[in-house]
């Protein structure tokens with residue numbers, strides 16, 4: 001039997017440490033050029049790579065990518081990977097999808113950013129409405145930016161200061177969402193600096209799936225909006241409890257709180273995200289990452305009611321006055337011609353119903369393969385699958401909220417597994433063990449994961465972590 005969280009002993013912890021040392025040594029041997037590049041990168045980048053997120057890989061340093069196509073990446077040392085990380089969803093269309101490349105090349109030759117709309121945007125706006133149901137859209141340069149815009153609008157129309165989020169959430173670099181509940185107390189997430197902000201005045205945080213806590217938190221009438229994913233995907237996958245969405249919608253409506261659903265990750269549920277699949281009724285819907293095929297982009301759509309309340313404050317157009325009103329949203333590059341052209345290609349040719357069918361079938365295949373191993377070995381672990389996304393967690397059953405994740409998470413096993421995966425040619429998102437399928441992912445690539453995962457379980461058993 002593999003050790004459970006409760007039965008963990010110092011000797012198991014020491015064994016896992018030894019195994020990790022061994023995997024990190026193997027990683028160094030397999031990646032000499034990436035190791036060299038990493039040392040060079042540290043001379044010019046604040047946290048080693050062009051983005052500080054790039055340092056957080058379990059091998060000890062990132063691999064430097066040389067080329068990527070579909071669900072396949074080759075690094076500068078010539079190692080091949082099956083990519084289930086897919087840029088933590090930014091690459092969900094697969095790497096270098098032909099339709100996006102074609103559209104990008106065409107638009108690059110025809111003007112990238114002019115601060116003028118192109119006619120592609122008319123098609124994109126209509127398609128976003130058809131898929132997600134919201135009548136009016138705004139484009140941004142990232143999902144973070146879309147969330148910030150949505151929050152700003154919620155505050156403008158409600159006149160309220162606070163944003164409610166669920167503990168364990170992640171919505172990008174959104175100041176109000178940097179809060180969590182740990183040991184029963186509200187605080188800032190691990191390592192987050194308060195940054196001069198008194199979060200008690202701008203944020204409220206409760207546990208996911210907790211209707212009573214939500215009711216209580218919204219009862220004071222000082223919360224502008226609830227910002228949530230339809231199910232949580234950033235702290236392990238936390239499924240939504242039966243009836244929670246109905247309660248969330250009813251309480252937010254009753255208390256005049258704007259409901260923002262962030263589909264940045266859960267767009268992997270299907271062509272219209274989790275929202276259209278489950279008939280959710282957000283006031284504002286946010287998406288990003290994969291929506292323009294990896295070209296930086298975010299979108300948010302608002303309901304008719306939200307639009308009318310906003311127009312009452314900042315009118316659509318006043319022909320007599322040159323608009324000087326700042327909405328405080330978006331930026332120069334938002335909705336540029338290149339982004340719009342690639343977004344059209346994604347929606348028209350890549351994230352299609354047929355491709356989603358294949359992606360979801362492969363996620364099911366991966367989840368079934370991993371579950372088969374877990375069940376055969378009677379391991380106290382589980383697999384969650386939502387659409388084209390699956391996650392292995394080292395806990396016996398799916399968490400109900402962030403507190404369950406904090407209590408049960410096995411960071412040591414996760415790190416070891418991730419280092420092992422990379423040495424065996426598998427990439428998963430570095431922050432937890434989540435797998436995403438793209439249209440180009442093949443059943444053979446999925447089966448390769450099953451084989452590698454099986455060998456990882458053997459490794460633990462052979463090392464006596466049992």
Ligand SMILES: Cc1ncc(COP(=O)(O)O)c(C=O)c1O
Nearest residue numbers: 142143144170171172262264265
């Ligand atoms: C649910 C969700 N929303 C928003 C974001 C922010 O996306 P970006 O970093 O592209 O702005 C993320 C990033 O992981 C996310 O998971």
